[in-house]
Amino acid sequence: MNKLTMKMRLFAAFLLLGLWGATAQTAREQIAAMPERAGGIYHSYEYLPGPAVPAPKGYVPFYISHYGRHGSRWHTSEKIYAEPLGILRKADSAGVLTPKGRDLLAKVEVIAADARDRYGDLSPRGVAEHRGIAERMYKAYPEVFSTEDGRECFVQSRSTLVPRCILSMAAFNERLKELNPEIRMTRESSQRYIPYMSNGAGLNSQRKASGAVADSLQDARTHPARLMASLFSDPAFVEREVKRPAKLMNQLLAQAAIMQDVEYLGISLYDLFTEEEIYAAWEAENFRRYVMFGPSKRFGDPIIADAKPLLRNIVETAERVVAGEENLSASLRFGHDVNVIPLVALLGVREASGRVWTAEEAAGVWQIHRVSPMATNVQFIFFRNPETGDVRVRVLHNERDAELPVGGGPYYPWETLRDYCKSLYE
Numbered sequence: 208m209n210k211l212t213m214k215m216r217l218f219a220a221f222l223l224l225g226l227w228g229a230t231a232q233t234a235r236e237q238i239a240a241m242p243e244r245a246g247g248i249y250h251s252y253e254y255l256p257g258p259a260v261p262a263p264k265g266y267v268p269f270y271i272s273h274y275g276r277h278g279s280r281w282h283t284s285e286k287i288y289a290e291p292l293g294i295l296r297k298a299d300s301a302g303v304l305t306p307k308g309r310d311l312l313a314k315v316e317v318i319a320a321d322a323r324d325r326y327g328d329l330s331p332r333g334v335a336e337h338r339g340i341a342e343r344m345y346k347a348y349p350e351v352f353s354t355e356d357g358r359e360c361f362v363q364s365r366s367t368l369v370p371r372c373i374l375s376m377a378a379f380n381e382r383l384k385e386l387n388p389e390i391r392m393t394r395e396s397s398q399r400y401i402p403y404m405s406n407g408a409g410l411n412s413q414r415k416a417s418g419a420v421a422d423s424l425q426d427a428r429t430h431p432a433r434l435m436a437s438l439f440s441d442p443a444f445v446e447r448e449v450k451r452p453a454k455l456m457n458q459l460l461a462q463a464a465i466m467q468d469v470e471y472l473g474i475s476l477y478d479l480f481t482e483e484e485i486y487a488a489w490e491a492e493n494f495r496r497y498v499m500f501g502p503s504k505r506f507g508d509p510i511i512a513d514a515k516p517l518l519r520n521i522v523e524t525a526e527r528v529v530a531g532e533e534n535l536s537a538s539l540r541f542g543h544d545v546n547v548i549p550l551v552a553l554l555g556v557r558e559a560s561g562r563v564w565t566a567e568e569a570a571g572v573w574q575i576h577r578v579s580p581m582a583t584n585v586q587f588i589f590f591r592n593p594e595t596g597d598v599r600v601r602v603l604h605n606e607r608d609a610e611l612p613v614g615g616g617p618y619y620p621w622e623t624l625r626d627y628c629k630s631l632y633e
Contacts, residue, residue: 243467246465246467247492248575253580255605257606257608267590268589272525273586276543283327311476318474327371334378345386362393363538364380376539379541402516404546408509410513413510424566501559510549529598560573577605600620
């Protein structure tokens, strides 16, 4: 798929979706409008701005607290690239590839060569995603980043220890500095902050059991016979050499998902699959992330609790800033999907906190491509009325107002939001 086609598809999907919420589109309709959404956690960031909601009269932004997932990347596993390539090469040598199979081999050769020794790395698209978020933040809240009339703007940035997170932080910071070179920044990537930046105790305690449930659903949703017949002309070769057709199908689906993150290649693999196969893959991916990282009824309690130290840090840092005890303009944090998914669930963000049992139920209340695509971000924007000293907070999830189970939104009274957040972790 070339860049123009991708842009046209994004624009069409943007219109069809009605800015996500205006037309209660089903998950199946969302995937049909843009198959790339079937990639789930590998879905590249979609900037879909919500309705403009001006701040209350007299209120000025003065502080932003943020947590962001790293941007688009290559797959972390070499096997996803190497194993399909090995099978296709062997089939080509045996003369049993169909025309579609030969076309796929040519694409997978390019894909694997591009990914070599970049497994898990931030891609150029990932850099662009964070630069874009930083620029929109800067332009939406210029007062926060202003250094006019001697004002000091100090931005504190912290990242987990993983290079793609560190480079996401660098991309974000770089864009802010380009927009205002006078901004003063600190950047840290340290084990010191991991207890709240990337707490995974609850997730890890459930991983074996939740993974088994996810695997079972994926097995039930994967039907590789049609795909194998479209790629290989000899069923005996499939039986003898492919051995696990469902695994090959899922690896090719994983490659299809990641292509949007390296869109400069201009390659799409979704034409290998039917619309029903793509939706089934999304449903399996969605349920996997829901039970392993999210607020499912069966496994969710300890996973949601993982976000308590992070929310505590967000609130306690904000308390110091609001009280004038710490001179911060922005607190920027960069981590992973396994950190941001529990955070939005703990906060009770409407589209990210539904608690159900089955894959079918999850598809209706929790959609991973909306909850945590690449570069997912949560922003707390603080506003103060200089005359009264009153503080309000706007909470954004992927640059749209997050619907919280608290009165007074979208510009929540700080005391109300603070007390609500404290009730979640104390």
